[in-house]
Amino acid sequence: MMRSRESNKNPGRRLSAMLILAMAGPAIAIDIPIANHGFEDNTVAPGCFAVFLPNAWSVYDPNGIVDQNADAVGGLHPEGGPYFPNAPEGNHVGIVYLGGDIGGGEAGLSQVLGETLLPDQRYTLTVEIGDIASGMGPPPCDVFGFFDLDGFPGYRVQLLAGGVVIAEDDNSLAPLLSDGVFMQTTIEVVIDDDHPQLGQPLEIRLINLNTIDTPQHPGIEVDFDDVRLTRECAKDGDIDNDGSLDATDVALFVDVLVGNDTDAMHVARSDLDCSGSVNGLDVAIMTSRLLGS
Numbered sequence: 001m002m003r004s005r006e007s008n009k010n011p012g013r014r015l016s017a018m019l020i021l022a023m024a025g026p027a028i029a030i031d032i033p034i035a036n037h038g039f040e041d042n043t044v045a046p047g048c049f050a051v052f053l054p055n056a057w058s059v060y061d062p063n064g065i066v067d068q069n070a071d072a073v074g075g076l077h078p079e080g081g082p083y084f085p086n087a088p089e090g091n092h093v094g095i096v097y098l099g100g101d102i103g104g105g106e107a108g109l110s111q112v113l114g115e116t117l118l119p120d121q122r123y124t125l126t127v128e129i130g131d132i133a134s135g136m137g138p139p140p141c142d143v144f145g146f147f148d149l150d151g152f153p154g155y156r157v158q159l160l161a162g163g164v165v166i167a168e169d170d171n172s173l174a175p176l177l178s179d180g181v182f183m184q185t186t187i188e189v190v191i192d193d194d195h196p197q198l199g200q201p202l203e204i205r206l207i208n209l210n211t212i213d214t215p216q217h218p219g220i221e222v223d224f225d226d227v228r229l230t231r232e233c234a235k236d237g238d239i240d241n242d243g244s245l246d247a248t249d250v251a252l253f254v255d256v257l258v259g260n261d262t263d264a265m266h267v268a269r270s271d272l273d274c275s276g277s278v279n280g281l282d283v284a285i286m287t288s289r290l291l292g293s
């Protein structure tokens, strides 16, 4: 009791404490479960690859080329082999090998997640993308001989909701990759409260673009690992949703705060930390938005 009376007498001190709270760090990111996110569910011998449908993933094959023979998805255990020094996560990686219908259109892996698209969230998708090196695996996988995997056929990573792409990386790392190297791509998107795909199931696609790198070395395989998706509360303080943050929003926010405005959208947009209520913590965030952070 003493404490609250004391803090009421010192609104300045209370506001600075709130500002410090707000500036202590970004909103807490929540992990969205992805089954078999690192392709560790299916075991492959060290240095070898194998053709199979990775657990929990589906084949994405709009051009009808994946026959699980010359065009195949599966897994690879890089350790001790010529293809990569190691897996970025765990022991295994997922593979999309398109050696039959070279140049015949994209194919890959997809997974529909258990979560749906939520409003006022920043989604961050990270995936390790691998450009596999040529070589021949150690026994017993040497029976398959030497694989010429020089070059890179291109990749695309997509986040979808209800079958509609909401964010993607279309091959941005290709100029930086080289044979035997994995690199991480990061894809971010902020979803507003009026996004048309709200409530639709999320989906991830990992695509081999199957483009011909050079005639000598078309590049026929893309590898994937450590697929992760997080979301965090993201609201911009634009209470009237007119695309700009100005005095009108401050006035609306204050009206909501003191209980004079109960308009559902205004209340939702004023709950800047997605806590379910509008209070001093939201004041601190509104202040930092107005200061441009």
Ligand SMILES: [Ca+2]
Pocket: 038, 039, 040, 087, 088, 089, 090, 091, 092, 093, 225, 226
């Ligand atoms: Ca892995």
Ligand SMILES: [Ca+2]
Pocket: 131, 132, 133, 134, 149, 150, 151, 152, 178, 179, 180, 219, 220
């Ligand atoms: Ca390669």
Ligand SMILES: [Ca+2]
Pocket: 238, 239, 240, 241, 242, 243, 244, 245, 246, 248, 249
């Ligand atoms: Ca506004």
Ligand SMILES: [Ca+2]
Pocket: 270, 271, 272, 273, 274, 275, 276, 277, 278, 279, 281, 282
């Ligand atoms: Ca709040």
